[in-house]
Amino acid sequence: MPAVPVAAEFSAEVSTAGVQIQSSRLLPALFSGLNPRRLKVFEAGRANPETIRFLGQVKSRIHVLDLYSEPLVRDLQKDMSEQELKQAFQGILGFKVGTLIDVCLFWDMLNYLSRPALRAFSAALKPYIHAGTRAHGFSVLNVETPLRNQQYGLLDESSICIRPGRSAQLDYYPHSHEELNQCLECFEVGRGWLLPDGRLEILLHAVI
Amino acid sequence: MEDAMFEKRNENKPVEASPESSRTAHQGPVYSKSAIIGPGISINGDISGDENLVIEGKVEGKINLPGHQVEIGKSGRVHADIVAKFIKIEGEMHGDIDGREKVIIASSGHVKGNITAPRVMLEDGAIFKGSIDINPNDSAPVELPLAAQKTADNVKPLGGEASKKDSGYSAKGA
Numbered sequence: 001m002p003a004v005p006v007a008a009e010f011s012a013e014v015s016t017a018g019v020q021i022q023s024s025r026l027l028p029a030l031f032s033g034l035n036p037r038r039l040k041v042f043e044a045g046r047a048n049p050e051t052i053r054f055l056g057q058v059k060s061r062i063h064v065l066d067l068y069s070e071p072l073v074r075d076l077q078k079d080m081s082e083q084e085l086k087q088a089f090q091g092i093l094g095f096k097v098g099t100l101i102d103v104c105l106f107w108d109m110l111n112y113l114s115r116p117a118l119r120a121f122s123a124a125l126k127p128y129i130h131a132g133t134r135a136h137g138f139s140v141l142n143v144e145t146p147l148r149n150q151q152y153g154l155l156d157e158s159s160i161c162i163r164p165g166r167s168a169q170l171d172y173y174p175h176s177h178e179e180l181n182q183c184l185e186c187f188e189v190g191r192g193w194l195l196p197d198g199r200l201e202i203l204l205h206a207v208i
Numbered sequence: 209m210e211d212a213m214f215e216k217r218n219e220n221k222p223v224e225a226s227p228e229s230s231r232t233a234h235q236g237p238v239y240s241k242s243a244i245i246g247p248g249i250s251i252n253g254d255i256s257g258d259e260n261l262v263i264e265g266k267v268e269g270k271i272n273l274p275g276h277q278v279e280i281g282k283s284g285r286v287h288a289d290i291v292a293k294f295i296k297i298e299g300e301m302h303g304d305i306d307g308r309e310k311v312i313i314a315s316s317g318h319v320k321g322n323i324t325a326p327r328v329m330l331e332d333g334a335i336f337k338g339s340i341d342i343n344p345n346d347s348a349p350v351e352l353p354l355a356a357q358k359t360a361d362n363v364k365p366l367g368g369e370a371s372k373k374d375s376g377y378s379a380k381g382a
Binding site: 031034039046047048049052053054055056057058059060061062063064065066157163 | 313327328329330331332334335336337338339340341342343344352
């Protein structure tokens with residue numbers, strides 16, 4: 001197994017508002033060199049003030065879907081076939097035909113999807129991914145690692161802000177790097193950065 | 209008909225109001241002249257006009273006030289597309305929003321729809337689902353400011369240059 005860089009200088013500051021700020025080694029690479037006429041971003045998490053402020057510096061279209069709040073993700077995925085899941089995700093994504101996303105902010109969402117749900121999600125997302133699409137997320141190096149119930153946002157080009165989750169923790173389906181690559185048909189895990197709490201910050205790129 | 213439902217208000221005159229309208233007068237944007245749809249009022253239809261609007265009641269239809277300000281107060285429930293210069297949402301809003309200058313979703317705001325505006329601000333706690341089209345002015349940078357690119361260059365790929373098929377990386381215990 002190749003050595004995984006560990007974030008020795010992981011910094012976490014807590015503001016008076018209870019917002020934790022975490023430095024990120026991978027965010028700069030997520031946005032580096034992107035120069036579309038309009039940056040199109042898929043935010044899988046909840047609408048976040050900092051993310052909107054940061055991305056609002058340039059012409060951008062931010063699709064905020066808050067998958068964490070979807071009944072499909074919260075309760076229903078256990079009882080549905082992969083085909084049903086795909087159709088359900090297509091309905092939730094609801095992008096217009098021809099939409100092509102430049103950046104996906106998955107945060108830790110992928111860990112809350114079962115393997116069939118992850119495959120269905122990827123299949124539903126695939127039509128909106130282009131060869132240059134990049135994604136950011138968190139996985140775990142070891143599936144025994146627990147995940148905290150947290151919400152994430154982009155503070156700036158190298159910092160993530162973290163707030164405590166506002167709804168009940170979802171069922172947890174930790175996936176290894178290999179499993180993510182197998183289930184995510186349109187993405188490959190590229191760079192990774194191990195954080196002291198066992199989360200693995202990951203960058204993904206499209207395989208179209 | 210619509211005018212009859214609105215309570216005319218001029219901020220230059222003293223306002224004798226319920227706590228609800230008092231909140232609007234003092235915490236919302238400064239309106240020189242605003243129409244108020246009170247909490248007990250429901251409107252089904254299109255609204256247009258030449259003054260600012262505060263909605264504390266229910267509105268279904270379209271709101272077209274491109275040169276003015278629209279505020280949806282905490283008790284406001286709106287199912288409509290809105291065009292206005294400045295839009296602030298403290299209540300519930302379902303529909304598309306075209307803010308010619310700025311859109312604010314307050315911490316108590318709950319919005320489902322698509323927003324287009326040069327500037328969009330969310331307060332912590334705001335709930336939003338949909339798309340946000342931000343068109344900052346022409347002097348805005350075309351790329352996001354990235355001061356720390358060299359940092360990312362130091363990060364090694366997990367699986368080296370291995371392809372998806374033959375990635376050498378595996379997570380122990382996974």
